[in-house]
Amino acid sequence: MTRKFFGTDGVRGTANQYPMTAEMALKLGAAVGRYFRNDGNNQHRVVIGKDTRLSGYMFENALTAGLTSTGMNVLLLGPVPTPAVGMLTKSMRADLGVMISASHNPAIDNGIKFFGPDGFKLSDEAELEIEKLVIDGVEPVQSQNIGRAKRIDDGRFRYIERVKNSLPKGLPFKGLKVVVDCANGAAYRAAPEALWELGAEVISVGVNPNGTNINENCGSTHTETAAEAVVAHGADVGVALDGDADRVMVIDEKGQVADGDQLMALLASRWAAADQLKGGALVATVMSNLGLERYLEGQGLRLERTAVGDRYVVERMRQGGFNLGGEQSGHIVMTDYATTGDGLMAGLQFLAAMVESGKPASELAQSFETVPQLLKNVRYGTGQAPLEIASVQSAISEAEARLKGKGRLLIRKSGTEPLIRVMAECEDSTLLAEVVDAIVAEVQASV
Structure with a gap:
């Protein structure tokens, strides 16, 4: 069964447009409240954090209404990072954590992410059950069992x-x-x-x-x-x-940028040298650069690849007992300390490496030579399915044939925005640009 509302990282979209409406947030709150409060006990609690988007006020109130209507007690954290919600869900013995954010998207967007009582994001199976509750509707509790809501002031400091x-x-x-x-x-x-x-x-x-x-x-x-x-x-x-x-993202003293792949390479090698890297492997997605994989192999380490999305990285880490993973985009997951990607924590780990090694940022920020990689995005409209069109499929097949033995190609729909992402890697930069541009042109012609 395909999820209808949930993408790779919760429910996301333009605020006040389906599915990111106050009505949907109310229904989601009631559905997830019923999912986690299924024994009639009024001791259940949920923590809600948010980022700084204007629409956060609307969604915070709507979610609170839905949750309390099922008897859940709501603790409002205000603006805190997403990893803080994961951490506080577990440390405050909450049954559920909610983060209202569209992450790196523009301010007009917003999203709702859910964390289970262990502080980890919900599984696909749990999201499917919650969607069913949204569709079927949820019976509210009797008036004497309505939940309470209050603001928590010390979440940021914790x-x-x-x-x-x-x-x-x-x-x-x-x-x-x-x-x-x-x-x-x-x-x-x-x-x-x-x-x-x-x-x-x-x-x-x-x-x-x-x-x-x-x-x-x-x-x-x-x-x-x-x-x-x-x-x-x-x-x-x-x-x-x-x-x-x-x-x-980390910027060295010269103004050069190190992405998530470079940070993971640094941490993996340092942790391995200190015998702290569990399983001798780093978990990353199919988007990570081939240069990272080669670097790790040179260190006697493995790269375990997953589908795009930090939740899939975390799932593989938990399955395999690994403690370091992430994404090229800058999600760095360190399960010894956190349940999800934590940008601040990862940044502090880089600073710690600078202090311990005595080396400048520029010496630590470029662990490996990247294989030329080109990523282009094409936006498409509601109801369109560009990847199902014959001319687009033909362009992809032709590109794969041209890259065979020379590089790799990855075409996918974004799980957070209406975008087709066209990515390729190849040592031949001319060939790289040609194959990506050919596919992009066909996708653009189809939308």
């Missing part, structure tokens, strides 16, 4: 302490000048506070959210802002987060 405790004891960042770009998002207070408390000199950008400027020309998807600040201030390193702070 999260900051957990992040700091992921570092080796007594490892000060004193003397490090760090630019942190919070994308005007969920970590706009937590990230600068954590870095300052660890002793760093902090230059903060993207810390003035107004409800409509999240991810706007800042953060991990627009690293030029952080890079310019690093160079202008003569900083040692830059840490650029996305809107909900589960992604990170």
